[in-house]
Amino acid sequence: MSSSANEAAARASAVSEMGQTIPTDAEVGHPEGVRWGMVVDLDRCTGCQACVVACQAENNIALNEEQRVLERRAKTWIRIERYWEGEFPNAKARFIPVLCQHCGNAPCETVCPVWATYHNNEGLNVQVYNRCIGTRFCANGCPYSVRYFNFWNPEWPEPMNNQLNPDVTVRTKGIIEKCTFCVQRINRVQVTAKTEGREIGSSEIQPACAQSCPTSALIFADLNNPDSYPAQLAEAEAGRSYTLLEHFGTDPGVIYLKKVDPHAEIHEDDHAPAEAHA
Amino acid sequence: MSGIGRRRFLVGSAALAGGATVVACAAPERESQVQSFVLQPELSLPGQELWFATTCAHSDCGNSVVVRTIDGRAKKVEGNPAFPVNQGKLNVRSQAGVQSLYHPDRLTVPRRRRGLRGANEFEDLEWPAGLDLLTEKIAEARSVVVITGPISGTRARIARDFATAFGGEHLVYETLESTVWRKTVQDGLGARRLPYLDIANAHSILSFGADFLSTWLSPTQYGVGYGEFRQGHGERGRLIQVEPRMSLTGANADSWVYVHPGQEGALALSIAQVIAAEGLAPSDNWFDVVSEVGGLDALNAYAPDRVSERTGVPVERIQEIAREFASHQPGFAIAGGPALASTNGLDNGLAAMLLNHMVGSVGQPGGLLPNPDLRSTVTPPTEPTPFADLAGRGNTWLEDEAPDVAIVFEADPVYGMPEATRFADALGTIPFVVGIGTIMSETLGHSDLVLPSTHPFEEWGDFVPDPAPRQHVVGLQQPVVRPTTSGRSFGDILLTLWHDLRPDLAPPWETMRDAVQANAAEVFRGGEFEERWVELLKNGGGWNDDWAPEFRSAPNWHINLLAEPAFSDNGIEFPLHLIPFEGVALGGGDETANPWLQATPDPISTATWTTWVEMNPTTAAALNVSRGDIVRIETAHGQFEAGVYISPAAAPGVLGVPVGQGHAFGGRWREGRGSNVLASLSPLTVAGSGGLAWAATRARVRPTGDYRQLPTIEVLPNARNDVEEVVVQITNE
Amino acid sequence: MQEPVVADTKTSNRELLDFVFAWPAWFFAVGGALNGLLVAAFVVVILMLMFGLQFLGYSHPVYWGFLIVNFVFWIGVSHAGIMVSAILRLTQAEWRRPVTRAAEVLTIFSLLTAVQFPLIHSGRPWRTMYWTFPYDWNRGAWPNPRSPLVWDPSAIFTYLTSTILFVYVALLPDLALARDRAPNPVSRAIYGVLAMGFRGTTRQWRIQTVAGLLLSAIILPIFVSVHSIVSWDFAVTSVPGWHNTIFAPYFVIGAVHSGVSAVVTVMIVMRFAFGLKRFIKRDHIDSLARLLIVVATVWLFFFLLDFFFGLYGTEPAEVDTWQRRLVEPPWVVIAITFIICAYIIPVPMWMFRGIRRNFFWMFVTTILVNVGMWLERYMVVVPALERKSGLTFTYGDYAPSLSEFILVAASFALVILGFLTFSKLLPIMPAADIKEGQILADRIRVGRANVPAAMRE
Ligand SMILES: Nc1nc2c(c(=O)[nH]1)N[C@H]1C(S)=C(S)[C@@H](COP(=O)(O)OP(=O)(O)OC[C@H]3O[C@@H](n4cnc5c(=O)[nH]c(N)nc54)[C@H](O)[C@@H]3O)O[C@H]1N2
Ligand SMILES: Nc1nc2c(c(=O)[nH]1)N[C@H]1C(S)=C(S)[C@@H](COP(=O)(O)OP(=O)(O)OC[C@H]3O[C@@H](n4cnc5c(=O)[nH]c(N)nc54)[C@H](O)[C@@H]3O)O[C@H]1N2
Ligand code: SF4
Ligand code: SF4
Ligand code: SF4
Ligand code: SF4
Numbered sequence A: 001m002s003s004s005a006n007e008a009a010a011r012a013s014a015v016s017e018m019g020q021t022i023p024t025d026a027e028v029g030h031p032e033g034v035r036w037g038m039v040v041d042l043d044r045c046t047g048c049q050a051c052v053v054a055c056q057a058e059n060n061i062a063l064n065e066e067q068r069v070l071e072r073r074a075k076t077w078i079r080i081e082r083y084w085e086g087e088f089p090n091a092k093a094r095f096i097p098v099l100c101q102h103c104g105n106a107p108c109e110t111v112c113p114v115w116a117t118y119h120n121n122e123g124l125n126v127q128v129y130n131r132c133i134g135t136r137f138c139a140n141g142c143p144y145s146v147r148y149f150n151f152w153n154p155e156w157p158e159p160m161n162n163q164l165n166p167d168v169t170v171r172t173k174g175i176i177e178k179c180t181f182c183v184q185r186i187n188r189v190q191v192t193a194k195t196e197g198r199e200i201g202s203s204e205i206q207p208a209c210a211q212s213c214p215t216s217a218l219i220f221a222d223l224n225n226p227d228s229y230p231a232q233l234a235e236a237e238a239g240r241s242y243t244l245l246e247h248f249g250t251d252p253g254v255i256y257l258k259k260v261d262p263h264a265e266i267h268e269d270d271h272a273p274a275e276a277h278a
Numbered sequence B: 001m002s003g004i005g006r007r008r009f010l011v012g013s014a015a016l017a018g019g020a021t022v023v024a025c026a027a028p029e030r031e032s033q034v035q036s037f038v039l040q041p042e043l044s045l046p047g048q049e050l051w052f053a054t055t056c057a058h059s060d061c062g063n064s065v066v067v068r069t070i071d072g073r074a075k076k077v078e079g080n081p082a083f084p085v086n087q088g089k090l091n092v093r094s095q096a097g098v099q100s101l102y103h104p105d106r107l108t109v110p111r112r113r114r115g116l117r118g119a120n121e122f123e124d125l126e127w128p129a130g131l132d133l134l135t136e137k138i139a140e141a142r143s144v145v146v147i148t149g150p151i152s153g154t155r156a157r158i159a160r161d162f163a164t165a166f167g168g169e170h171l172v173y174e175t176l177e178s179t180v181w182r183k184t185v186q187d188g189l190g191a192r193r194l195p196y197l198d199i200a201n202a203h204s205i206l207s208f209g210a211d212f213l214s215t216w217l218s219p220t221q222y223g224v225g226y227g228e229f230r231q232g233h234g235e236r237g238r239l240i241q242v243e244p245r246m247s248l249t250g251a252n253a254d255s256w257v258y259v260h261p262g263q264e265g266a267l268a269l270s271i272a273q274v275i276a277a278e279g280l281a282p283s284d285n286w287f288d289v290v291s292e293v294g295g296l297d298a299l300n301a302y303a304p305d306r307v308s309e310r311t312g313v314p315v316e317r318i319q320e321i322a323r324e325f326a327s328h329q330p331g332f333a334i335a336g337g338p339a340l341a342s343t344n345g346l347d348n349g350l351a352a353m354l355l356n357h358m359v360g361s362v363g364q365p366g367g368l369l370p371n372p373d374l375r376s377t378v379t380p381p382t383e384p385t386p387f388a389d390l391a392g393r394g395n396t397w398l399e400d401e402a403p404d405v406a407i408v409f410e411a412d413p414v415y416g417m418p419e420a421t422r423f424a425d426a427l428g429t430i431p432f433v434v435g436i437g438t439i440m441s442e443t444l445g446h447s448d449l450v451l452p453s454t455h456p457f458e459e460w461g462d463f464v465p466d467p468a469p470r471q472h473v474v475g476l477q478q479p480v481v482r483p484t485t486s487g488r489s490f491g492d493i494l495l496t497l498w499h500d501l502r503p504d505l506a507p508p509w510e511t512m513r514d515a516v517q518a519n520a521a522e523v524f525r526g527g528e529f530e531e532r533w534v535e536l537l538k539n540g541g542g543w544n545d546d547w548a549p550e551f552r553s554a555p556n557w558h559i560n561l562l563a564e565p566a567f568s569d570n571g572i573e574f575p576l577h578l579i580p581f582e583g584v585a586l587g588g589g590d591e592t593a594n595p596w597l598q599a600t601p602d603p604i605s606t607a608t609w610t611t612w613v614e615m616n617p618t619t620a621a622a623l624n625v626s627r628g629d630i631v632r633i634e635t636a637h638g639q640f641e642a643g644v645y646i647s648p649a650a651a652p653g654v655l656g657v658p659v660g661q662g663h664a665f666g667g668r669w670r671e672g673r674g675s676n677v678l679a680s681l682s683p684l685t686v687a688g689s690g691g692l693a694w695a696a697t698r699a700r701v702r703p704t705g706d707y708r709q710l711p712t713i714e715v716l717p718n719a720r721n722d723v724e725e726v727v728v729q730i731t732n733e
Numbered sequence C: 001m002q003e004p005v006v007a008d009t010k011t012s013n014r015e016l017l018d019f020v021f022a023w024p025a026w027f028f029a030v031g032g033a034l035n036g037l038l039v040a041a042f043v044v045v046i047l048m049l050m051f052g053l054q055f056l057g058y059s060h061p062v063y064w065g066f067l068i069v070n071f072v073f074w075i076g077v078s079h080a081g082i083m084v085s086a087i088l089r090l091t092q093a094e095w096r097r098p099v100t101r102a103a104e105v106l107t108i109f110s111l112l113t114a115v116q117f118p119l120i121h122s123g124r125p126w127r128t129m130y131w132t133f134p135y136d137w138n139r140g141a142w143p144n145p146r147s148p149l150v151w152d153p154s155a156i157f158t159y160l161t162s163t164i165l166f167v168y169v170a171l172l173p174d175l176a177l178a179r180d181r182a183p184n185p186v187s188r189a190i191y192g193v194l195a196m197g198f199r200g201t202t203r204q205w206r207i208q209t210v211a212g213l214l215l216s217a218i219i220l221p222i223f224v225s226v227h228s229i230v231s232w233d234f235a236v237t238s239v240p241g242w243h244n245t246i247f248a249p250y251f252v253i254g255a256v257h258s259g260v261s262a263v264v265t266v267m268i269v270m271r272f273a274f275g276l277k278r279f280i281k282r283d284h285i286d287s288l289a290r291l292l293i294v295v296a297t298v299w300l301f302f303f304l305l306d307f308f309f310g311l312y313g314t315e316p317a318e319v320d321t322w323q324r325r326l327v328e329p330p331w332v333v334i335a336i337t338f339i340i341c342a343y344i345i346p347v348p349m350w351m352f353r354g355i356r357r358n359f360f361w362m363f364v365t366t367i368l369v370n371v372g373m374w375l376e377r378y379m380v381v382v383p384a385l386e387r388k389s390g391l392t393f394t395y396g397d398y399a400p401s402l403s404e405f406i407l408v409a410a411s412f413a414l415v416i417l418g419f420l421t422f423s424k425l426l427p428i429m430p431a432a433d434i435k436e437g438q439i440l441a442d443r444i445r446v447g448r449a450n451v452p453a454a455m456r457e
């Protein structure tokens, strides 16, 4: 795949789907077919940032120079949000990896005028860079603020460009980019499996972030496949699993498993303050 | 989950039929070179990916990686799924290997000093000229000193023997070195090699300042264990972190306990006392253990009510810790970071070790397990030269005589040694200093001759993970791409010199590749070697379960030996404690040239690209400074500036400052940003080990009146989990 | 109650067409200054096209700001014209006559200005220009009918087309007039073509009048739809503080508020700039001011509804947005300023006849209204994005950059310049309409009150 794989995949399915009908919210998520998703175990995550750099490396994300950080235009498709609870000496830091939730009912998709972001038939919220005209409407619509706009053309001083991943498009100025669930990796495995005439192994596909994560806090697979580890994990840990900003009704494809704190007093209502310290 | 599909990466390794082809099949000479389908270099089809197993380029934590290459260019680093240390996983720094490989500011040709030392005025040389110059200097030299970072395997062996052969010695410099922990292990466990921490099977970990999830020793290995520790087995492990400044590990602890700097030992003994008094230990042999190190009376002097004030930990809290730790066995205690970096660090470590002996976690599953001794044929990992010795050398060089030539590789003592030691001056007394590296550093900047070295992804080598994963492991390093500069590997340079100057004493091998292959042949005997060799390269090394020695039954130490910590200067003029720390991305500072790592947010402050100081709100209020204000931090031995980050986790009276910034050399992304806290540290040492007591420096803060927005990825100060909505939902299971 | 315009046909013709053929010095001064601003804006836009939107104050996650606010503002202003003249035409309000033309022209130019903004605001304008049109360019996908950004262009361009038609039809007789009065053959030729051979035959008059009325009737629903759709750019998203059912009527009435005020401002300027004392009279301003009192009050009602809906929902994020809008600095300042400017000062003042009939005070108050209404849009759009969801870690702040200020200033320049140019080329006062009014007026004085009205159109 010398041209961008996600590009190609998105195009292909876009055309076939848009050709006939617009997918309705009912179709979205495709209960019968594949739905790629991720289980994030907050009790394993240490906030070590390995996933963040892994994603930068895999997906040709522009360098976040200091000026970019100061301008708040740094791009991190997955970011570790750190929330404080309490004060010294009982202060607690809570870490949570936030990436595109690949919502089954994505607020970003309905508002895109040109189908640059839409739901593909494997449950991915796809971003077609070639189509995006940079209205940033989707970024407003996304309650998780995981869409990042390209305010300039990215630059990699020679010979740094040697590192760029040929499977991933380098995004030009004026368009939105975000986590793709490493669709280029999904495609590679799918193509290989197809040419070898076999099923895809349950954990054969590994997004860069999940691959790197030392504590295995990120687990990626087909949520619709009851045999997949995440599906079973979400099942087994039903007590701990929740989705982010549930009340938005976005039907996320990312399932979080609650952080365990034996010394915390628990507030069930997630809108109530959780002043929870030993 | 076997990391990147095992299949794919075997394809890559299959390319290795005889390592030579690997080099042959690697990158085109120059970017512009054109290939067509009909005329292809072997094995490099456009778009065809190849995976090569080799060493991690950035972290000393003994990771092995597989590098994805396409068209002969390295694209992505991933954990080597076969390797027992990191088991397919990686940390931030390992990920950045490809970026340092293609760093635009890499040294490309040899350079000779023009101006004054450190003036950064150099002229380019051809390799032959550079080598002739060096050969000639060494030929005249009476003694040659070789200074490197922590290295192991064949490379270490060559460095050591080379130094000896030329009447010198091999010094190993490590920022915030592991000396004290090594000594603690020797005295506390009687072990020659660092133990294996069975985190995965532990039900509790009591860590005195050891930031094992971030930078301590082998974070990836420990991270893998930690995942299992939390959710891998029936009973969820309890993590108790005791430290004066909240580290990343502390931020993940179930119980984070603030303790006054240097008082970790007293607290450990107090916990031991509670365990003894309340009979919490699972078995009775705790009594013998305690008797061997001074007996109950000595221990009772540390009853919670006696040490509560001294340690700053309330009595009940001490009892809680003891109960939580003892009631969740198997579990173990470790010490690191500030705990070992106080003048009484070794005592702190041994006090912690006593807890392991009392709860019987020594040598037991879920506790500390012994690592096998290295086979005679393997060179043990070089242990860092203790700070005291290094500083001592410096004085000798200054006061009476210095060696004639110094060869420095992958070590930056000029940056890392406290200014008070005048190490830069000491190095200055050496007539001819040769710096070898991939990119400029302070030390290379102070050299007379700078030789570009190959990047770890461009050279041959082997390494011995330390601490080992309970197995006898030798990792292999092979070129994954053709060298992108004229650089030569450190080993090859030494071998060349050696063969030119002292053929008689020179080792049999001409190149590192021969050396590595020869040593591998010695270590991994049996079978037809060519096959074996390819197999080894495929897997990224070889490992076997070897017999491991028993641990000692009790630390060889006496409770009454526990000393009060000493601090630089008085507490009136310098009321605050300065606690430097290694960030998860920048570590000791070698990584600061790398934009990915510079831009990686510190997990606690989410700050990037700069030097900040973590301050408690009350401390900040007293100084009348707020987030982003630039303050000058003064110690008895220096001063530096940093931006204020107000942290609800920071203790009053404690300043947390990240190590790594403040370089004058090292390329566009490293030079002239932030400041170097290490330079201002007081040269205090840890009694009994000679390690640098880097947490024993007192400081005061002066607002400068300047303000500079902190480059944090968190936009508004201190997002809280309890406003708006509980984002990170919590359960107490 | 209206005092009719008294002037014989000759004088009115002269005075009405005077400016078209005259070249006062101030025209060049003002024109030059405005063009200066446009050039500056042009440079900014070129830079944005070449180097991306990095010059704007936008950042993650606040991706919309001044430019969108300005878009909404000008769409709003554009509503005045048509609304005024269409409604007044349909209701045959006598006093409308001098007002209509100015109002319609204002509409056209503010619309043309408004549409620039979503364009230059997008990341790749060269594609935005045509990709949002309902046509399957070679992308294999029609535009997404679920997106308001596809509704917008349709609505706006329909509005623009019908408005231009509307004005043109009304303009025909005056074009003919200009043709007949034109000093040199060239301009005579041009006006001739434009006048499409309007010679004032009864049949032509009838067609022209009927067309005018029909267009008035057609345009009203369009203009309601346009600002409703603009409001849906916000209302259909899930952004707390945006997704409110009240938005459509709230935006429409707000548009009328700022629009009608703008018309008043413009008329007062024209009165003095073009020396139209005899045609723009206190009565006109007075009547518009009365209209404004009603509009403003309804608008305020909707604003409060929006606020209460937010509170009664007790959706934390929603409440948080309102708190940010009304309580937290710097927004509290903006909130107070806008409500004072848009209602608290003007409306009570308009209660007094003296002020309604005072050009100076009406000028000041109507300007205030539009200052207030601009800030209102700013307050609706930005704070919601700054505090979007419960993920407080990603809360952001917005600070406009110099570029944004230049672009906004230039948008005003563009409208004024367009207005001037128009008034230079064509009679800005509907001469024919006014004269018709005079003639009718004469009749009225002869016959019994109101009766002749029955004989009209
Ligand atoms: N990624 C990538 N893109 C490229 C190139 C590349 O090397 N890589 N090469 C470029 C070049 S040089 C070229 S020429 C173009 C070629 O690009 P295309 O013109 O797309 O060529 P193909 O994709 O080979 O064939 C197009 C389709 O024609 C179908 N087809 C085959 N035989 C027939 C037939 O008899 N009748 C009909 N109606 N259809 C038929 C094939 O099944 C295929 O679906 O691609 C260009 N783009
Ligand atoms: N099985 C199969 N075979 C096909 C086709 C097919 O569809 N299927 N398609 C056919 C068609 S349509 C075509 S066009 C051919 C394409 O076949 P080729 O002509 O081989 O085209 P490329 O695959 O692009 O390889 C051309 C080489 O030129 C090099 N190159 C790139 N830029 C430059 C440059 O600026 N200067 C020079 N000197 N070299 C450069 C590239 O590195 C590449 O190695 O393949 C034909 N063969
Ligand atoms: S967009 Fe690029 S990759 Fe895709 S078809 Fe066109 S040229 Fe090829
Ligand atoms: S790599 Fe894993 S543990 Fe580290 S921050 Fe990411 S998710 Fe958390
Ligand atoms: S997380 Fe945001 S970007 Fe991703 S699918 Fe949901 S709404 Fe769209
Ligand atoms: S920015 Fe791109 S993806 Fe987002 S809505 Fe606009 S066109 Fe669609």
Ligand code: SF4
Pocket (backbone or CB within 6 Å): A054, A055, A056, A058, A059, A077, A078, A099, A178, A179, A180, A181, A182, A207, A208, A209, A210
């Ligand atoms: S799934 Fe891929 S794209 Fe998404 S965050 Fe992880 S690494 Fe980045």
